[in-house]
Each structure stands twice: as structure tokens, then as C-alpha cells.
Amino acid sequence: xxxxxxxxxxxxxxxxxxxxxxxxxxxxxxxxxxxxxxxxxxxxxxxxxxxxxxxxxxxxxxxxxxxxxxxxxxxxxxxxxxxxxxxxxxxxxxxxxxxxxxxxxxxxxxxxxxxxxxxxxxxxxxxxxxxxxxxxxxxxxxxxxxxxxxxxxxxxxxxxxxxxxxxxxxxxxxxxxxxxxxxxxxxxxxxxxxxxxxxxxxxxxxxxxxxxxxxxxxxxxxxxxxxxxxxxxxxxxxxxxxxxxxxxxxxxxxxxxxxxxxxxxxxxxxxxxxxxxxxxxxxxxxxxxxxxxxxxxxxxxxxxxxxxxxxxx
DNA sequence: AATACCCGCAACCGCCACTCG
DNA sequence: GCGAGTGGCGGTTGCGGGTAT
Numbered sequence: 194x195x196x197x198x199x200x201x202x203x204x205x206x207x208x209x210x211x212x213x214x215x216x217x218x219x220x221x222x223x224x225x226x227x228x229x230x231x232x233x234x235x236x237x238x239x240x241x242x243x244x245x246x247x248x249x250x251x252x253x254x255x256x257x258x259x260x261x262x263x264x265x266x267x268x269x270x271x272x273x274x275x276x277x278x279x280x281x282x283x284x285x286x287x288x289x290x291x292x293x294x295x296x297x298x299x300x301x302x303x304x305x306x307x308x309x310x311x312x313x314x315x316x317x318x319x320x321x322x323x324x325x326x327x328x329x330x331x332x333x334x335x336x337x338x339x340x341x342x343x344x345x346x347x348x349x350x351x352x353x354x355x356x357x358x359x360x361x362x363x364x365x366x367x368x369x370x371x372x373x374x375x376x377x378x379x380x381x382x383x384x385x386x387x388x389x390x391x392x393x394x395x396x397x398x399x400x401x402x403x404x405x406x407x408x409x410x411x412x413x414x415x416x417x418x419x420x421x422x423x424x425x426x427x428x429x430x431x432x433x434x435x436x437x438x439x440x441x442x443x444x445x446x447x448x449x450x451x452x453x454x455x456x457x458x459x460x461x462x463x464x465x466x467x468x469x470x471x472x473x474x475x476x477x478x479x480x481x482x483x484x485x486x487x488x489x490x491x492x493x494x495x496x497x498x499x500x501x502x503x504x505x506x
Numbered sequence: 507a508a509t510a511c512c513c514g515c516a517a518c519c520g521c522c523a524c525t526c527g
Numbered sequence: 528g529c530g531a532g533t534g535g536c537g538g539t540t541g542c543g544g545g546t547a548t
Binding site: 208209229230231243244247251280281282283294295298302 | 542
Binding site: 207208209210244245248249252253295296299300302303304 | 513514515516517518519
């Protein structure tokens with residue numbers, strides 16, 4: 194502690210390396226090995242500090258460095274390892290031959306992190322955020338219904354959101370072979386719901402969570418059932434190539450109806466832009482697949498809410 | 507054509523862990 | 528056991544090229 198930075202010593206050179214410096218460093222290490230990094234600059238005839246030489250060698254000049262774009266396999270590995278290890282760049286780099294920790298760190302900060310954020314994934318926790326956020330207007334719109342507000346459902350809806358934001362609630366979105374795209378990863382009974390269950394039908398897996406609450410209507414009372422469904426469609430494209438596309442739907446149902454028909458809301462609308470649709474992401478080699486959908490704005494208009502409330506109640 | 511802005515990446519900085527005398 | 532020296536790691540900066548206005 195308290196040592197002055199080595200590059201401050203003897204007016205040593207800083208900044209970008211010249212081809213001549215690179216050549217001197219490479220020649221020296223190939224002939225003698227790096228030995229003591231601190232002693233190396235003098236021996237190699239460089240006006241650099243040992244630390245700078247080491248960095249230049251390990252991050253750029255080393256002969257076994259793989260340069261060029263990261264493959265989708267490498268991207269998936271980084272995402273997977275980062276979800277486990279966090280910002281342990283050197284450990285992550287040890288699993289990717291030819292890649293340096295600095296390169297991986299840069300790639301994470303400039304590409305992967307932004308991509309996760311765009312997709313609504315918290316890059317630190319690797320938990321989805323966008324779908325929760327997209328649920329929020331819907332939940333709020335429901336809460337805005339006078340009847341629901343009267344029965345303080347907003348509180349319960351916010352508890353629901355909070356539940357899905359808990360660490361570990363949703364995992365493995367990046368792994369195209371694991372059908373846990375948007376689903377809670379444990380099947381334990383959810384305390385915020387009166388019922389929830391998992392079912393598998395063909396290539397589809399779904400988790401349904403239901404919640405019942407009373408509604409006063411024209412002097413009478415009835416039960417409304419609120420259901421949120423997480424659906425994973427597992428598509429098989431070839432030998433071993435599976436992709437998972439997640440959906441989240443929410444519906445209301447009245448207990449007055451004998452047939453108990455669901456009043457499911459319209460399908461989510463993709464808002465990821467034409468260049469970032471799930472299908473394009475998939476076709477590029479099985480990259481992360483996470484829904485970035487939202488409910489259309491008309492859902493929140495008074496006329497729509499009035500109409501649907503009549504149908505339900 | 508000029509300027510502003512954005513983005514990617516190489517390099518730096520400070521801290522920590524390990525080694526060795 | 529202790530402290531100095533060294534290597535390594537992760538966060539951050541700033542330059543240069545590309546793009547938008």
C-alpha cells in the first residue's frame with residue numbers, strides 16, 4: 194500500500210504502443226521469456242513499466258490470442274458463466290480459449306450488457322425485468338378499475354410483481370435447451386396465489402397462477418379470478434437445436450359464468466423492433482431468447498376497460 | 507463539408523492476493 | 528509472523544473511428 198504507480202517512475206512512456214515497441218517486446222519474450230515483468234522493460238530496451246508490458250503481451254501480443262468477433266457459442270458461454278461467476282473476467286476467460294479477460298470484459302460492457310438491458314434482463318442478476326415492466330401497466334390498468342381499487346387489489350398486484358423480481362425466480366433464459374425461459378424455477382406453491390401449477394402439453398410448457406378476489410357489483414358481490422400464465426414454447430429446429438420462446442398472459446374470469454370462459458387479454462405485441470425480433474435472434478444461432486412484448490395501448494383506454502368490465506362482471 | 511455525438515477498445519489505475527526473504 | 532515486492536484482477540478512462548445532424 195502507498196506505493197507510487199510503477200509507470201510514474203523515471204518518466205516512463207504511457208499510451209498506445211508503437212509497432213517498434215511491440216516488436217521489441219515480442220522478440221524479447223520469444224527469446225528469453227518474460228521472467229520478471231519489472232525487469233523486462235530494461236532488458237528489452239523499452240521505456241515502459243513492467244505492468245504495461247505485461248498487459249500489452251497478455252491482452253494483445255500473445256500468439257495464442259483469438260481475435261475477431263465472438264461466436265454465438267462464446268456469447269452463450271459468457272452469459273452462462275457470468276450468471277454464475279459475476280464479473281470474474283479472468284475466470285470466465287479461462288473457459289474461453291484464446292480470449293482475454295479484458296476482451297471479454299469489453300465485450301460484455303459494450304454488447305452483452307446492453308443487449309440484456311434492451312431485452313429487459315438485469316445484467317447483474319440475470320433476471321428478466323422487461324416482462325415485469327410490461328406487466329406493470331396491465332396490472333395498474335386493472336387496478337384502475339374502480340371496483341378493483343375499492344378492494345385494494347393494487348397492493349396485491351404489486352406483491353405479485355415483487356414476487357417475480359426475487360432472485361432465482363426465473364432462470365436460464367439464455368440456454369436454448371432449457372425450457373425455463375420465463376417460468377419460476379421452483380414449483381413450490383406461490384404464497385401470493387391461491388393456486389398455481391405446471392403442465393406440459395407437447396412442445397409447450399406453462400405455469401398458471403390464479404388468484405381470487407371479491408368484487409362489489411351493483412349491490413351484489415362475486416368472485417373474480419385473476420390468472421397469469423407463463424408459456425414456454427420449445428421449438429425444435431434440427432438435430433439438437435431447441436429454442437424457447439416465452440410468453441406472459443393475464444386474464445380475468447367471473448365466477449358467475451357457468452361456462453367459466455376466460456376473458457384473456459389480446460396477445461402481447463412485440464416491441465423489440467424489426468432488427469431485434471426473437472425470430473431473427475434465433476436464426477443467428479440460438480442467442481438469448483427473451484420476450485420483449487407489451488400489451489397495446491388501447492388496453493388501457495377507458496372505453497376498453499369499461500367494455501371488458503361489463504363482460505366480466 | 508463541418509461539427510457533434512456515439513461506440514468500441516486498448517490502456518491505465520488502484521487495489522488485493524500471493525510469494526519470499 | 529511480518530513486510531516489501533510482484534503479479535493479477537476489475538473498474539474506469541480516453542482516444543480514434545464511424546455515424547448522424
